[in-house]
Amino acid sequence: xxxRVEQHCILxxxxxxxxxxxxxxxxxxxxxxGEPILAALLASGIKVNRYTVKKHEPRGLFCGIxxxxxxxxxxDGKANVRTCITPVKEGMVIMTQxxxx
Amino acid sequence: xxxxxxxxxxxxxxxxxxxxxxxxRYAKGPVAVIECVQEIPCNPCEAACRFGAIHIGDPITxxxxxxxxxxxxxxxxxxxxxxxxxxxxxxxxxxxxxxxxFPYEYxxxxxxxxxxxxxxxxxxxxxxxxxxxxxxxxxxxxxPVVTVEIPKEYADEVRSIKRL
Amino acid sequence: xxxxxxxxxGAGPAGLAASIEAAKAGADVLLVDLxxxxxxxxxxxxxxxxxxxxxxxxxxxxxxxxxxxxEAEKAxxxxxxxxxxxxxxxxxxxxxxxxxxxxxxxxITLKSKxxxxxxxxxxxxxxxxxxxxxxxxxxxxxxxxxxVNHVKPGNKIVMVGSGNVGLIVSYQLMQAGCDVVALxxxxxxxxxxxxxxxxxRRAGVPIYTKHTVVxxxxxxxxxxxxxxxxxxxxxxxxxxxxxxxxxxxxVTIGAGLKPATDMVKLEKCRLTFNGPxxxxxxxxxxxxxxxxxxxxxxxxxxxxxxxxxxxxxxxxAGISAVESLxxxxxxxxxKMRIEIWKRLEALRMGPFxxxxxxxxxxxxxxxxxxxxxxxxxx
Numbered sequence: 116x117x118x119r120v121e122q123h124c125i126l127x128x129x130x131x132x133x134x135x136x137x138x139x140x141x142x143x144x145x146x147x148x149g150e151p152i153l154a155a156l157l158a159s160g161i162k163v164n165r166y167t168v169k170k171h172e173p174r175g176l177f178c179g180i181x182x183x184x185x186x187x188x189x190x191d192g193k194a195n196v197r198t199c200i201t202p203v204k205e206g207m208v209i210m211t212q213x214x215x216x
Numbered sequence: 217x218x219x220x221x222x223x224x225x226x227x228x229x230x231x232x233x234x235x236x237x238x239x240x241r242y243a244k245g246p247v248a249v250i251e252c253v254q255e256i257p258c259n260p261c262e263a264a265c266r267f268g269a270i271h272i273g274d275p276i277t278x279x280x281x282x283x284x285x286x287x288x289x290x291x292x293x294x295x296x297x298x299x300x301x302x303x304x305x306x307x308x309x310x311x312x313x314x315x316x317x318f319p320y321e322y323x324x325x326x327x328x329x330x331x332x333x334x335x336x337x338x339x340x341x342x343x344x345x346x347x348x349x350x351x352x353x354x355x356x357x358x359x360p361v362v363t364v365e366i367p368k369e370y371a372d373e374v375r376s377i378k379r380l
Numbered sequence: 381x382x383x384x385x386x387x388x389x390g391a392g393p394a395g396l397a398a399s400i401e402a403a404k405a406g407a408d409v410l411l412v413d414l415x416x417x418x419x420x421x422x423x424x425x426x427x428x429x430x431x432x433x434x435x436x437x438x439x440x441x442x443x444x445x446x447x448x449x450x451e452a453e454k455a456x457x458x459x460x461x462x463x464x465x466x467x468x469x470x471x472x473x474x475x476x477x478x479x480x481x482x483x484x485x486x487x488i489t490l491k492s493k494x495x496x497x498x499x500x501x502x503x504x505x506x507x508x509x510x511x512x513x514x515x516x517x518x519x520x521x522x523x524x525x526x527x528v529n530h531v532k533p534g535n536k537i538v539m540v541g542s543g544n545v546g547l548i549v550s551y552q553l554m555q556a557g558c559d560v561v562a563l564x565x566x567x568x569x570x571x572x573x574x575x576x577x578x579x580x581r582r583a584g585v586p587i588y589t590k591h592t593v594v595x596x597x598x599x600x601x602x603x604x605x606x607x608x609x610x611x612x613x614x615x616x617x618x619x620x621x622x623x624x625x626x627x628x629x630x631v632t633i634g635a636g637l638k639p640a641t642d643m644v645k646l647e648k649c650r651l652t653f654n655g656p657x658x659x660x661x662x663x664x665x666x667x668x669x670x671x672x673x674x675x676x677x678x679x680x681x682x683x684x685x686x687x688x689x690x691x692x693x694x695x696x697a698g699i700s701a702v703e704s705l706x707x708x709x710x711x712x713x714x715k716m717r718i719e720i721w722k723r724l725e726a727l728r729m730g731p732f733x734x735x736x737x738x739x740x741x742x743x744x745x746x747x748x749x750x751x752x753x754x755x756x757x758x
Contacts, residue, residue: 118531118532118534118535119531119532120532122324123555124322124360125426125440125555126426126527150529154525154530163602173513173598173602174512177516177521179524180521180524181414185512199521199524200414201483202416219577220569223574223581224582251578253574254574254730255730255732256430257727257730259433260428262433263433276431276726277726277730277733296438299430299573299578299579300578301575322555323557337582338581339581339584358440359428376582379584
């Protein structure tokens, strides 16, 4: 299942950014440098970014512009990083956030 | 108004709000049919027409009116209308067929000669159609205008094609 | 300490327009925004804008965004991205968490003579069973994914809400290659422009008025796999027995927007509640100045409208700020403002606009009554 937009009547959707590799929960995925981490994850079919503290419920993309915190993940050891407004860098290590406030 | 409950215009409703081309005008060839029926602040169609056929004036919430005698059916307004609400209908295309031109901003863009399925304002399939022209110059800013040939009796009904 | 003539918060259409006007008049302008790129929501607006052809209508939103960024650069506007205002203190001091290279943040205190708040709006939510399931998101969030990041949030979409956002985003999801399997509206009527509804109907999207989402059902992976909708009664309650199950992996909610007022609250500007404008908004006068002298507002943060009105209000705020700095003559400023208010009036006409014009007038009147009168009493 490819979820990138491959062709578009109005937008130029050919990615010109450098292809890089990032690690998500120990698995390597491809991403484009500078795109939001969240977008790279969605393009790889990953829709769950964190689990809530009390009820352990999954959360994912909700506002997409840094206003809510549903897409928070652990990025390079730092928790509560809003992945929708944080750009991808080569070699980033990302973890699903579980049980953190 | 059926439109605001359903999302599509009934032909009757349209003809009550917009002045449509007369049968005599239709007999002369392609002409613009404006399906803009609400007073919204918008007027690019007026500036788009170099024949001065479309009038809005002041205030910009006026409904556009088309002087069908000035209209040449060139189709520039079709690409300029932000609401994608203008169509070019040619009921004089041939003895038994008419053409309808409409904006089509989906991928892939149809190609001339393609056999496609024409749909009405509700998105229902109406008839088979043949793409006879695709205009997509830079000035249209990525709003291709596609012309399809259909049986004449569907000229007031067909307004797009099934997505390819 | 870092000093600037004008700080503008929010780099959407209102903030950019304000920055450009202020910088063109010779002010030292700093524009801050929390996002990775400036432009606010303009870059996800890929449709041709309505409005007056004298003012770039018929141009696609992202092209207007590019033009504004160009103008801002030429005018010498300094932009800090991934930066957030975190405090406002007496003496015109503003604390900013500034994004610096490498993803790190640094807190900087700025002394700014004037402040323009153009923080925009956030999406409203509709709550139903399963609304927090991954796959349920704001319509604007889905629009950001397809049009800015070029990633589809899912393949089969149920859109909730028939306002212009719901209608336009439905259309754009199809342009990106998604299928919109249903559009749900609780009211008996479609809320947005008929032409937007007409183009998604032509594309075969069923529109269910008088319907609501009852539940988003997750699959084994914890994300949405089915959506239950039902008809509603006159009190918007689901009618038992009318439920219908739709296969979908995404629910997008276009239930309107709410002005983002954190910053105006930080500045202790006086607020008023206004339903048609989306909630609490700052009182302001015809110079877009709030109850706090030297603090201006513009765009959706003053009441939810659209990009054209945001641009025009931003221009007024920018002009007024530099007028009070003595950079342009009051007469000249007043002349420009009158022109802009005229254009705003044209944008607030017709069945969709007149209510906003009435509310705007009410807000200006309330400012006179509560803010000006209070000052005179002091």
